[in-house]
Every structure is written in structure tokens, then in C-alpha cells.
Amino acid sequence: MTTMEYDVIVIGAGPVGENVADRVVRGGLTAAVVERELVGGECSYWACMPTKALLRSASALRAARQLPGAREAVTGNLDAAAVLARRDSFASHWEDDGQVSWLESAGIALHRGQGRISSARVVEVTGADGVTTRLTARHAVVVATGSSALLPDIPGLREAAAWSSREAASARSVPRRLAIIGGGVVAAEMATAFAALGSSVTVLARDGVLPSAEPFAGELVTDSLREAGVSVRLGAEAVAVRRDDSGTVRIETAAGDGIEADEVLVAVGRTPNTQDIGLDRIGLAPGAWLAVDDTLRVAGGGEWLYAAGDVNRRVLLTHQGKYQARAVGDVIVARATGATVEDGRWGRHVATADERAVPQVVFTDxxxxxxxxxxxxxxxxxxxxxxxxxxxxxxxxxxxxxxxxxxxxxxxxxxxxxxxxxxxxxxxxxxxxxxxxxxxxxxxxxxxxxxxxxxxxxxxxxxxxxxxxxxxx
The missing domain is CATH 3.30.390.30 (FAD/NAD-linked reductase, C-terminal dimerisation domain)
Structure with a gap:
């Protein structure tokens, strides 16, 4: 087995992992990132960038139609194929060559494969060819593996090949009928996008639309969705799902209603990507969120283990994860060089903004x-x-x-x-x-x-x- 040593090892090469590694390298340490999928992570290929590209064209068209003079110049409807093509460009056509080149230019080593912690400061990476490489960290291991869409325990849902946010963001065509289970940010944004692209959309919002926001926000978005032709069913709960031989998805609600769709998107929450990263080898629970302090050090994980981004459940937003990445990178450098996090500039980078100062934008109408x-x-x-x-x-x-x-x-x-x-x-x-x-x-x-x-x-x-x-x- 090949063995390599770095100052810091980061598991996960999404925006958070990339920023952690960049920060420690800028601080004079060496760093490697481990990635099992695409370098750039969820935000680059299945979330922030492609979903906002799906939404932007319709937003621009609505804006033009609200202004006399511009309104008269609009002669056609949204071109769905062109919107999907623009989305593809923002997702780099699901290729990560550009992100890999950036890692190289930043002096960050990349190891592709499934990374698993095997012992203190040691991560074993199993590549697609089955070959395992052992990486040892002199100072720290950072878990930045993010989260995945939560699939609720609804009978038949998994067998019906339900969409998650990933399939919605990367859809190759626009379904004629789309049912959405959930009423949060992903559900509201994708209802907005696919209704504009021509889908007949039904939203089953058991807890309401944008339930975590101020009530008026959810009410305005609900009204707008309905004006756009979306069927918003407040309080509706899906209790069974099946896809028949014709490909039609049939959803049964707690009220006994039946809904038919060509695709069903499930958007009811997230789950941490910690199931297979070796947490059990160091006394932590696989599949669990990782609790951290304000320096992003993992509770019960030893002084060498940190977690940043979605995986610590403080705030599941890319910009907040990148903020944590900058903080933890600086803290690791400080500790590696003998400083304390309270000294000089290091104290400014402890993550304290995640509780009461978190900005968020929902790109609905x-x-x-x-x-x-x-x-x-x-x-x-x-x-x-x-x-x-x-x-x-x-x-x-x-x-x-x-x-x-x-x-x-x-x-x-x-x-x-x-x-x-x-x-x-x-x-x-x-x-x-x-x-x-x-x-x-x-x-x-x-x-x-x-x-x-x-x-x-x-x-x-x-x-x-x-x-x-x-x-x-």
C-alpha cells in the first residue's frame, strides 16, 4: 500500500473542502483533498449554479413583461431547450477538468476515491480500480463531505425512482407533469423553474411553503405559484407512491386524494454524507451529523478532527460552509504554528456567524x-x-x-x-x-x-x- 504524508487532509472536494485546503496552503502548510465524485461538489453540478441557471431566464422574461416598452418587444415564450443548454454550461457539462486544474494551480494534491478514516490522522483512499492509498496528516483531518437529499420512508417511493434535487437540477428534458413532495427552498425553487419551463406542477406542502421563513414570504410565494398555474396543496401529505407499467407515478395522500405525474421530486430535507467515511473506527457514529465547537473541531473526535459545511449541520448553505472553511483553515494553521486562536488575526476567524447572522436568498417569484x-x-x-x-x-x-x-x-x-x-x-x-x-x-x-x-x-x-x-x- 502506498503511503503519503501531508499537513492537512480534507475529505470532500466541494466548495468547502476546496476552500479549507486553499486556506491552509496559503498559510504555509501542505494539503490534500479526497473526492469520490466530481471536484467542485454539489453546488457546482447539482445545486447552486445549475438551479439558479434554470431560474434566471424565466426571471428575466418576467421582468421584461412587467415594463411597458420592454413588454411589447417580447414576442415569444421561454425556450426550454436553450434554458437547459445554459444550465449545462454552468454545470460544466458535469466534467470537473477546470476544477482539477485549479487545485493543481493552488498546490493542492487530489486523491480520487472513497476516503475512510482508519485511525487518528490516517485516511485510506480506495480508488475506482480498487487500489488503496494511505494518507497521513501531520496536523489535521477535515471532514467536508456535505449532505445528500433525504428520502423519507414513504411506501413505494424508492421503487418509483423518485427524483432528488440532483435529478431535478440535471434533468435532460422537462416532464409534462411534475409532482413535488415538500414545501421548503428546493421545492419552491423547482416548482418555480419547472412551471416556467412548461410543466404542470403539483406541490404537496405538508408544512406549508417556506415554513422556516417569515409567514408573509411563504404566502407571497404561494400566491405567485398559483398564479403561474401550480397546484399548491397546503397540508397535503404523501403516504404512498407507485410507478405503473406505463411510467405514470401515482401518489396517494393522507386525505385519500390521488395525484398522477410523470416524475415526482422529493425535497423534504438533507442527510449527512458520513455513512462510509470510517467514523466507527474512531468511536463516532456512521451516518450522524458531526457536532463541532466554534473552531469546527469535532466533539469526541480528538484534537485533530474537524468538520466544515453541511456535515456539521450548523447551516446548510454553500456561502456559510465556505465561511466555515476559511475559519477552520486559519485555526488549523494557527494551531500548527503554535499560535492560539485568540491571538491576533486568528481570533477573527473562529466561526461565530452561524447562529444569528446567516443570509439566505430563495430564488422564487x-x-x-x-x-x-x-x-x-x-x-x-x-x-x-x-x-x-x-x-x-x-x-x-x-x-x-x-x-x-x-x-x-x-x-x-x-x-x-x-x-x-x-x-x-x-x-x-x-x-x-x-x-x-x-x-x-x-x-x-x-x-x-x-x-x-x-x-x-x-x-x-x-x-x-x-x-x-x-x-x-
């Missing part, structure tokens, strides 16, 4: 952009809050942005500290507004200071002034 706590979450956290709502469509910049602009904004204020702890925006193109709120929340900017952050007129950002006016001085 309308877009939903949020950061921090919802009103309900702030109350549950024991904060004394005041909630300020404002009609986003009443802002001058919104009326210029699109005729009939519909949207809403909510600001959640911690009344004891007089700082914002949560902001949610729902409306066309609000994604580009959310970073200002992220800065305000992370920086704990007092409301008295925000009065002096004057928004440009006439822009949609003027909602900041309107929210402060509604709050009062």
Missing part, C-alpha cells in the same frame, strides 16, 4: 432574501423585540423597477440593544439588497447610526429609510 432571526425565532430566543413591517411596493424605486411591483419588508429590532437582529425582504430582485442588512446585523449597528446611512434615491434600497421612519426615533 418573488425572491425572498433574509438574514438573522425571524420574529418568531427572536421571541423564542428570549429577546424583547419590536417588529416593523413595510410595503416594499410603496417605495419609489420599486415603482420604477416594475409596474405592479409587489413585495414586503420586515425588520426585527432587539429593543434592549436597539439593533436589528433580523430582516426579511420578499419582492422582485431583492437578493441584491440583503448584504446591507447582513452588515448591519453582524456589525450590531445601532439604529441611531443607521439614520445616517442615507439610501440613494430612487432605488429599492430606500426601504431602509422607510423602515426606520416606521420604527420612529
Amino acid at each position: 418573488p425572491e425572498v432574501a433574509s438574514v438573522g432571526l425571524t420574529a418568531a425565532a427572536a421571541e423564542a430566543a428570549g429577546l424583547r423585540t419590536r417588529v416593523v413591517d413595510y410595503d416594499l411596493g410603496a417605495v419609489a424605486g420599486s415603482t420604477l423597477h416594475a409596474d405592479g411591483y409587489r413585495g414586503h419588508a420586515r425588520m426585527v429590532v432587539d429593543e434592549d440593544r436597539k439593533v436589528i437582529v433580523g430582516l426579511t425582504l420578499a419582492g422582485p430582485d431583492v437578493a441584491e439588497l440583503i448584504h446591507a442588512a447582513t452588515i448591519a446585523i453582524v456589525g450590531e449597528v445601532p439604529l441611531d447610526r443607521l439614520w445616517h446611512a442615507v439610501p440613494a434615491y430612487p432605488t429599492v434600497s430606500e426601504v431602509w429609510l422607510r423602515l426606520l421612519e416606521a420604527y420612529g426615533r
Whole structure:
């Protein structure tokens, strides 16, 4: 068996694993990444990039149709084949040559195959040819294996060859009828995308649409989906699924209704990719989420084991995983060079933003952009809050942005500290507004200071002034 040694070994070469390795190499250490699939991971090929490419063309078409002058110039409908082709380009046609070249240029070693921890600081990689290579880490092993779609225990679901988010993101054609089980982000985005591409879409949203967001956001998205022809069945629960000999999928609900579709997408959550990475060899449970501290060190895993990204379940978002990657990379370098994480710049990179300052955008129609706590979450956290709502469509910049602009904004204020702890925006193109709120929340900017952050007129950002006016001085 071939044996190789590095300072740091990262299991998983998605965006998180790549960023961990890059960070430690920039810090003067050596690093290797282990990948069993495509370098670049879920985000590059089956999530962030291809799904947003599926959504963007329809969004641009809707925007044009909301503006006189542009509306008259639109002479046709969405070209589904062209949309899928553009999606393919953003997924690099499911080839990772470009990502591999980047690893090489960054000085990061790549080992392809299934990586399994065999003992402290040792990872064994079994390649497709069955040959095993033993990698030893001088300082740390980082698990960055991400998560996969959760397949619930619904009779017949697995046998019906249900789609996960992967199959939806990489679909080669648009199904005539698509049923979606779930009402969260993936379900709402894919319902938006496939309805625009021409599918007859049915959504079984047992817990509602976007149940973790502010209620108004889910209501606006539900209304929009229905206006687009989507059948949204709130409270509906699938209890059995089967695909007949003709290929038709038949879904039975708890209410006794029957739904027929050509494909069924399951989007009800995620499960960690830790089933086969050797956790049992070091006393941890295979298939479990990995609990970590703010330095991303795994509880019960020894001082050498870290976990970043989805696998630690702090926040299942790519940008937050990359934030963790930067943090853990710096912490590992600090510890390897004898510093403490509190010294100098190292203390700035401990991961602390994953609890109350997480930005997220749902690319539905309308877009939903949020950061921090919802009103309900702030109350549950024991904060004394005041909630300020404002009609986003009443802002001058919104009326210029699109005729009939519909949207809403909510600001959640911690009344004891007089700082914002949560902001949610729902409306066309609000994604580009959310970073200002992220800065305000992370920086704990007092409301008295925000009065002096004057928004440009006439822009949609003027909602900041309107929210402060509604709050009062």
C-alpha cells in the first residue's frame, strides 16, 4: 500500500473542502483533498449554479413583461431547450477538468476515491480500480463531505425512482407533469423553474411553503405559484407512491386524494454524507451529523478532527460552509504554528456567524432574501423585540423597477440593544439588497447610526429609510 504524508487532509472536494485546503496552503502548510465524485461538489453540478441557471431566464422574461416598452418587444415564450443548454454550461457539462486544474494551480494534491478514516490522522483512499492509498496528516483531518437529499420512508417511493434535487437540477428534458413532495427552498425553487419551463406542477406542502421563513414570504410565494398555474396543496401529505407499467407515478395522500405525474421530486430535507467515511473506527457514529465547537473541531473526535459545511449541520448553505472553511483553515494553521486562536488575526476567524447572522436568498417569484432571526425565532430566543413591517411596493424605486411591483419588508429590532437582529425582504430582485442588512446585523449597528446611512434615491434600497421612519426615533 502506498503511503503519503501531508499537513492537512480534507475529505470532500466541494466548495468547502476546496476552500479549507486553499486556506491552509496559503498559510504555509501542505494539503490534500479526497473526492469520490466530481471536484467542485454539489453546488457546482447539482445545486447552486445549475438551479439558479434554470431560474434566471424565466426571471428575466418576467421582468421584461412587467415594463411597458420592454413588454411589447417580447414576442415569444421561454425556450426550454436553450434554458437547459445554459444550465449545462454552468454545470460544466458535469466534467470537473477546470476544477482539477485549479487545485493543481493552488498546490493542492487530489486523491480520487472513497476516503475512510482508519485511525487518528490516517485516511485510506480506495480508488475506482480498487487500489488503496494511505494518507497521513501531520496536523489535521477535515471532514467536508456535505449532505445528500433525504428520502423519507414513504411506501413505494424508492421503487418509483423518485427524483432528488440532483435529478431535478440535471434533468435532460422537462416532464409534462411534475409532482413535488415538500414545501421548503428546493421545492419552491423547482416548482418555480419547472412551471416556467412548461410543466404542470403539483406541490404537496405538508408544512406549508417556506415554513422556516417569515409567514408573509411563504404566502407571497404561494400566491405567485398559483398564479403561474401550480397546484399548491397546503397540508397535503404523501403516504404512498407507485410507478405503473406505463411510467405514470401515482401518489396517494393522507386525505385519500390521488395525484398522477410523470416524475415526482422529493425535497423534504438533507442527510449527512458520513455513512462510509470510517467514523466507527474512531468511536463516532456512521451516518450522524458531526457536532463541532466554534473552531469546527469535532466533539469526541480528538484534537485533530474537524468538520466544515453541511456535515456539521450548523447551516446548510454553500456561502456559510465556505465561511466555515476559511475559519477552520486559519485555526488549523494557527494551531500548527503554535499560535492560539485568540491571538491576533486568528481570533477573527473562529466561526461565530452561524447562529444569528446567516443570509439566505430563495430564488422564487418573488425572491425572498433574509438574514438573522425571524420574529418568531427572536421571541423564542428570549429577546424583547419590536417588529416593523413595510410595503416594499410603496417605495419609489420599486415603482420604477416594475409596474405592479409587489413585495414586503420586515425588520426585527432587539429593543434592549436597539439593533436589528433580523430582516426579511420578499419582492422582485431583492437578493441584491440583503448584504446591507447582513452588515448591519453582524456589525450590531445601532439604529441611531443607521439614520445616517442615507439610501440613494430612487432605488429599492430606500426601504431602509422607510423602515426606520416606521420604527420612529
